[in-house]
Amino acid sequence: MKIFTSAQIHELDKYTIEHEPIDSIDLMERAAKAIARSIAEEWSTATPVVVFAGPGNNGGDALAVARLLAEQGYGVSAFLFNITGHLSADCAANKDRLVSVKKIQQFIEVKQEFDPPHLDAGTLVVDGLFGSGLNKPLAGGFASLVKYINASPASVVSIDVPSGLMAEDNTYNVRANTIHADLTLTLQQPKLSFLFAENQHYIGRLKVLDIRISEEGMAKTDARYHIVDENEVRPLLKKRSDFAHKGSMGNALLVAGSYGMGGAAVLAARACLRAGVGKVTVHSPKCNSLVLQISVPEAVVQLDQEETVFSEPVDAEDYTALGIGPGLGQSETTAIALIAQLRRTQCPIVADADALNILANHRAWLQQLPKGIILTPHPKEFDRINGHCADSYERLSRACDMAERLGAYIIVKGHYSALCKPDGHVAFNPTGNAGMATAGSGDVLTGIITALLARGYKQADACTVGMYLHGLAGDIAARSLGKESLTAGDIINYLPQAFMRLED
Numbered sequence: 294m295k296i297f298t299s300a301q302i303h304e305l306d307k308y309t310i311e312h313e314p315i316d317s318i319d320l321m322e323r324a325a326k327a328i329a330r331s332i333a334e335e336w337s338t339a340t341p342v343v344v345f346a347g348p349g350n351n352g353g354d355a356l357a358v359a360r361l362l363a364e365q366g367y368g369v370s371a372f373l374f375n376i377t378g379h380l381s382a383d384c385a386a387n388k389d390r391l392v393s394v395k396k397i398q399q400f401i402e403v404k405q406e407f408d409p410p411h412l413d414a415g416t417l418v419v420d421g422l423f424g425s426g427l428n429k430p431l432a433g434g435f436a437s438l439v440k441y442i443n444a445s446p447a448s449v450v451s452i453d454v455p456s457g458l459m460a461e462d463n464t465y466n467v468r469a470n471t472i473h474a475d476l477t478l479t480l481q482q483p484k485l486s487f488l489f490a491e492n493q494h495y496i497g498r499l500k501v502l503d504i505r506i507s508e509e510g511m512a513k514t515d516a517r518y519h520i521v522d523e524n525e526v527r528p529l530l531k532k533r534s535d536f537a538h539k540g541s542m543g544n545a546l547l548v549a550g551s552y553g554m555g556g557a558a559v560l561a562a563r564a565c566l567r568a569g570v571g572k573v574t575v576h577s578p579k580c581n582s583l584v585l586q587i588s589v590p591e592a593v594v595q596l597d598q599e600e601t602v603f604s605e606p607v608d609a610e611d612y613t614a615l616g617i618g619p620g621l622g623q624s625e626t627t628a629i630a631l632i633a634q635l636r637r638t639q640c641p642i643v644a645d646a647d648a649l650n651i652l653a654n655h656r657a658w659l660q661q662l663p664k665g666i667i668l669t670p671h672p673k674e675f676d677r678i679n680g681h682c683a684d685s686y687e688r689l690s691r692a693c694d695m696a697e698r699l700g701a702y703i704i705v706k707g708h709y710s711a712l713c714k715p716d717g718h719v720a721f722n723p724t725g726n727a728g729m730a731t732a733g734s735g736d737v738l739t740g741i742i743t744a745l746l747a748r749g750y751k752q753a754d755a756c757t758v759g760m761y762l763h764g765l766a767g768d769i770a771a772r773s774l775g776k777e778s779l780t781a782g783d784i785i786n787y788l789p790q791a792f793m794r795l796e797d
């Protein structure tokens with residue numbers, strides 16, 4: 294699903310009006326009907342409803358919803374904030390329609406002074422102050438109103454966007470002046486800012502309402518961001534030839550593990566095998582010899598000359614992919630071996646965990662990374678490499694810049710892991726759950742992506758399929774085991790079911 298920016302949504306709105314064709318007031322009515330329907334599904338007509346409408350089309354939606362709910366028998370009070378004396382055309386038209394409906398309990402157009410209504414726990418507030426047209430932080434009376442609503446025990450439904458939240462960049466926004474919704478009914482598609490962890494408590498539950506924005510318009514519009522779905526992943530999966538043998542299914546090299554961190558190498562190797570690779574070799578310090586041989590008998594173990602750390606680059610000529618970093622440690626010996634390994638390796642590479650921490654300690658080396666390298670930082674690792682980011686939007690923007698600058702694929706891991714590609718596009722992964730926030734989960738992802746690269750998937754496809762499978766395996770595991778008890782090993786154990794689901 295493409296994620297359009299506010300400016301693009303505005304254009305698509307116009308495109309739909311011109312090409313469907315439909316009058317803009319009728320498109321608003323379509324949106325309002327979908328919103329009123331969703332409200333009626335959850336709140337009975339016994340619920341007192343207080344609607345707060347702003348001067349733009351978000352307010353227009355809200356006034357139309359007020360009318361529709363009043364017609365259905367709800368007790369509705371509506372407040373329209375017209376401080377500047379200017380309403381959008383469709384907001385003004387809906388004001389007139391609302392006033393002409395005699396069923397509304399109370400309608401007040403606020404021009405100056407405002408005496409807020411009492412909001413108790415049984416009240417439903419419909420927040421239609423601002424949507425995708427918010428262009429600066431809320432201040433003054435609007436900020437006070439938002440704080441008043443947030444402090445009340447009432448339930449809050451936000452139309453399209455919780456008022457005060459920008460649809461994309463909230464880096465310079467005033468977060469205290471943002472509605473905390475229980476439910477956000479967003480139109481057509483989630484907004485970019487909804488995908489960021491720090492915004493979840495403003496949005497509450499999210500429901501996306503289809504208002505039939507022109508399919509043709511959406512297909513024609515290039516979106517920088519999109520959310521991956523199963524239909525995109527299925528055709529990317531490589532079929533196994535009946536004549537496959539282990540030599541034709543990829544030869545992966547994992548450079549992983551140090552003293553006390555042999556488990557990371559084990560997890561990456563097991564995940565790599567479960568992701569369908571023909572052969573895996575694990576290069577690890579001598580101390581991990583036994584643990585690897587016993588835990589992953591399918592893997593070839595290649596021992597470093599050192600007892601406890603990775604110290605010498607490996608000849609990677611015969612391998613079809615390299616995964617490097619899990620449990621590697623950050624000793625200076627390892628750092629030097631790492632950069633030498635990255636420089637001399639010709640096959641596709643995924644670098645994770647301590648490989649990223651080492652790069653963070655030697656930022657000048659970033660320029661020497663081979664083009665097409667895949668980096669898989671979690672937010673803290675990314676900030677270590679790139680410098681502190683104030684929020685997820687800033688981190689995403691910087692990750693995009695870095696991906697373009699280095700010609701790299703950067704997966705910033707999170708609830709919606711974001712794959713930033715060198716061409717500036719970003720793919721968000723929708724699978725996965727909070728149970729996967731557990732040690733070793735990242736090592737498993739590294740193993741999966743290494744396997745896919747080794748099998749011949751292009752970098753972007755290996756990342757997309759790898760993220761999706763990793764999350765899907767975690768989701769299937771969580772259904773059987775619950776989120777609390779989920780371990781990284783469980784993600785590996787459920788990979789077969791994830792593959793089978795996609796191959797169905």
Ligand SMILES: NC(=O)C1=CN([C@@H]2O[C@H](COP(=O)(O)OP(=O)(O)OC[C@H]3O[C@@H](n4cnc5c(N)ncnc54)[C@H](OP(=O)(O)O)[C@@H]3O)[C@@H](O)[C@H]2O)[C@@H](O)CC1
Nearest residue numbers: 306321349350351423424425426427428429430431453480
């Ligand atoms: N395709 C779709 O998805 C459809 C979308 N629809 C709906 O349209 C909504 C977008 O409507 P919109 O463009 O009119 O913007 P909206 O959010 O109402 O605000 C604009 C007004 O707010 C003002 N303003 C801005 N910031 C401010 C601030 N900090 N403090 C004070 N004022 C501020 C701004 O004034 P300005 O600064 O421009 O003078 C302007 O007056 C969208 O969210 C959805 O609900 C549906 O109807 C149908 C199809």
Ligand SMILES: [K+]
Nearest residue numbers: 420423454456
């Ligand atoms: K809103």
